[in-house]
Amino acid sequence: MPRNGSGIYGPPAGTAAVPNTTIESADYNAVVADLSQALTDSVNVLGTAPFLANQPMGGNKLTGLGAGAAAADSPNLGQVQSEIVAHAIAVSGTADAITATFSPAFVAYTAKMRFRFTAGAPNTTTAPTINIDGLGAKIIKKLNGAAVAIGDIAGSGHVCDCVYNGTDIILLNFAPVAVDREQTFIAKQTYSKPLITTMTTLADAATIAWDMNAASNDVRIVLTASRNLGLPTNMNTGQKGLLVVQQDGTGGWGLNLNAIFRALSHFDIEKAPHAKTAFAYQVVEDHTATKVILLECMWSEGRSSIGFYREFNLGSYAPSTSLQTQHNLGRQPSLVHLALHCTTADCGYSSGNRVWNVASESAAGVGAWADSNTAGVCINRIVITHKASFESFFVTVGRWNVILRVYE
Structure with a gap:
């Protein structure tokens, strides 16, 4: 064999030349054949023949390697680095x-x-x-x-x-969660800071449209005329938020609701200029799996949040008089209640005290009344019970104001 197991070439035994001695043809031919075989088994720099076995590099490296272009090519380091x-x-x-x-x-x-x-x-x-x-x-x-x-x-x-x-x-590298992407959570989430939502003002129109996917959970309607709130689109069962109805600078406008809305109490909005009425809403499904939107009045400008009443100070008490005010409910109130507010100490009461369930001189209740727009009271001479002695006294003129509460 032309190479030993370590790849070192050695000539065939007995082929070394002797000075002044004729070269035997057999020895010469053996050397030529051996050299031919050794060259055949060497690396072919022109690449005209493939390797016939794995080539150990002995810790050395291939340099100047071209970029691989076919599936069976080897890549160079630059290609590996950049993938x-x-x-x-x-x-x-x-x-x-x-x-x-x-x-x-x-x-x-x-x-x-x-x-x-x-x-x-x-x-x-x-x-x-x-x-x-x-x-x-x-x-x-x-x-x-x-x-x-x-x-x-x-x-x-x-x-x-x-x-x-x-x-x-x-x-592997799906896009980070964007603030404008819809997310569905299937497990409890814990947030260490407040969740702040925006409020969307719905576009004004004769029939106001509400896309519940496009708008935020909290929405506002600014009335510039009496309007209708149409059937919302893209209703999501379980969605909840606030619906704020606001009057423009003129006020007095009404809002009619689509039949999908179910008010838990009588639907009513404040009609004074710029006044706001806030409702909590939630989308639920009824027994037929039909979506409905429940509405509950949470707050109305100028009215208390307890019992949803509006309070009017009708001014100083005077006997044999009638006092009235516009309540702007647009319907009959459920209750009209009268009180006296003490402005100067009288009959054992201090300034700031209030007295309810007062009576007239004939011992009958003082008459409070209301229609769909106005509430008032007819007063004769008001009798109250002394705070300490429990005797009946006429209140002193100029020391009491007449308070009227109008309940929805």
Whole structure:
């Protein structure tokens, strides 16, 4: 053999030349044959023949290595560092049916194969697909095989890092949760800071539209005329928030509700200029699985939050007089209640005290009345019980104001 086990070449035994001695043809031919075999077994720098066995490098390195271009080529270190061989050279198709081309092309889907592509648009479905080099479309999913959310592929310029798990394409770097993306939580969430929501003002129209997906949970209506609140779109069972109805600078406007709204108490809004009425709402389903929106009045400007009343100070008491005020409910109130507010000490009462259930000189109750717009009181001479002696006394004129509470 021309080389020993360590790869060192040695001439055949007995072929060494002797001075002044004729070279035997057999010895000469043996050396030539041995050299020919050794050269044949050496590295062919022109690359006209392949290696026939693995080549140990003995700790040395190949230098000046060109960039691999075919599937069977070796990459150079620059290619390995940049992983350019795993990045698609072309991406086409649609946002939810992506096609990607690689160079060199993948010959088959293989479990754990990894690649990248640069997206051209955000996904709009939860089951987008990608077709690699015409090998067939595969669904793109997240870790553990979970469906992607809309927008997990963020859009143009998003470099998507993927791995094939043997069934689906797993997107390793789905887009961070954006503030404008819908999220569904299936477990309890704990937040260490307040959650602040915005309020959306619904566009003014004869019939006001309310897209419950597009608006925030809290919405405002500013009335510039009497309006209708139409059937909301995209109602989500369980959604809740505030509905604030506000008058413009003129005031006096009404709001008619679509039949989908179910007021837990009589629906009424404050009608004074710029006045606001706040309702809590929640979307629920009735016994037929039909969505309805429950409304409950929480606060109305100028009225107490307890019992939903509005209080009017009708002025100083005077005998044989009638006092009245506009209550602006637009309907008969459920109750009108009269009180006296002490402004100067009288009959054992101190300034700031109030007396309820007062009577007239004839011992009958003082007459309070109301219609759909106005409430008032007819007063003769008012009799009250002394705070300390329990005797009956006429109140002193000029020391008491007449207070009227109008309840919804």
